[in-house]
Amino acid sequence: MCEGIQIGIIGGGAMAEALIGGLVHSEVVPPSHISVSDHKAMRCDALAQRYGVHAQVGAESFLPRIDVLILAVKPAAAAAAMQETAQLLKKGALVLSIVAGLTIAEIEAAYPAHPVIRAMPNTPLAVGAGMSAYACGVHAEAPMSAVAERILGAAGRAVLVHEGDLDAVTGLSGSGPAYAFLMMEALIDGGVAAGLRRETATALAAQTLLGAAQMVLTAKSSPADLRAAVTSPAGTTAAGLRVIERAGVRSALIEAVLAATARSGELGRR
The missing domain is CATH 3.40.50.720 (NAD(P)-binding Rossmann-like Domain)
Known part of the structure; x- marks a missing residue:
């Protein structure tokens, strides 16, 4: 206290x-x-x-x-x-x-x-x-x-x-919850498309992202190492990750942070 x-x-x-x-x-x-x-x-x-x-x-x-x-x-x-x-x-x-x-x-x-x-x-x-x-x-x-x-x-x-780093902070963690919500929406929609009830898909998506975040914050391993640990060669996760990489999701998230950072700088100069 x-x-x-x-x-x-x-x-x-x-x-x-x-x-x-x-x-x-x-x-x-x-x-x-x-x-x-x-x-x-x-x-x-x-x-x-x-x-x-x-x-x-x-x-x-x-x-x-x-x-x-x-x-x-x-x-x-x-x-x-x-x-x-x-x-x-x-x-x-x-x-x-x-x-x-x-x-x-x-x-x-x-x-x-x-x-x-x-x-x-x-x-x-x-x-x-x-x-x-x-x-x-x-x-x-x-x-x-x-x-x-x-x-x-x-x-x-x-x-x-x-x-001087606060614009980047805004682009990453300030705007970041919206990126996470968008990803969650997509995961939920994917679960529904695969046959799950929306309530079930929502709980699965939310707890999965929460658990992944907790692992990053508490583990000594990097996010890349944690991802590799759950990706078996030729397995289900590898199949899903191939689609994500082909769609440019990684690049889109990087560009989102950069765009939000730039916008934060513009607003701060007004």
């Missing part, structure tokens, strides 16, 4: 709720140490009832006492949120942003006396299986980096990168 740390969150949307759920359920911080501000009173009431956190419209009451400020607003609302919170924020508090496209330089300009960390989480954060990458600003030293990793890792995994 991050002993004694007080966390304030600006924005109460899906990503903010995923972080709150991860922090509470993993006991990184107690609910009483989490304060949330959202512009909708009903949303605040729902978060307070669901997780036991403090939630309210307006952050004025908690900004002077929190140790970590998490910016979790939509990009269009980021400038206003920073302007409204900067003057009241406790001296030396860490600013952790999960706002897409908001650069460290922009955040540091709004909070010149604060350490800043920029993070890119993905949507599986909502089920405790998120993948977050984060980059540190010039004033965010190792202890602050460790705090950010504990917070982001409460709902999955977190890795430290350079800010």
Whole structure:
């Protein structure tokens, strides 16, 4: 547990709720140490009832006492949120942003006396299986980096990168769930075409991808080695892989990551 740390969150949307759920359920911080501000009173009431956190419209009451400020607003609302919170924020508090496209330089300009960390989480954060990458600003030293990793890792995994890598992170893990869902759709359709009930095919496809991912994360072998281990010469898997390679699936996935990375860079320059 991050002993004694007080966390304030600006924005109460899906990503903010995923972080709150991860922090509470993993006991990184107690609910009483989490304060949330959202512009909708009903949303605040729902978060307070669901997780036991403090939630309210307006952050004025908690900004002077929190140790970590998490910016979790939509990009269009980021400038206003920073302007409204900067003057009241406790001296030396860490600013952790999960706002897409908001650069460290922009955040540091709004909070010149604060350490800043920029993070890119993905949507599986909502089920405790998120993948977050984060980059540190010039004033965010190792202890602050460790705090950010504990917070982001409460709902999955977190890795430290350079800010210049965050477009690639977006192209791979940020957009990656959509690629996985598309592959899952195709596997399910293939199972149905082969005679399975759709419910059965869905369970088989989802658990198969989950299990494969777990093996990559826990095994010392590479994905290529794991693939080879289940591919008998002239067997069923080899027959399926030949079709996948002929169809250019590997190349399409590589190009998808590169295209999403390029698009992320374009959006960040706007």
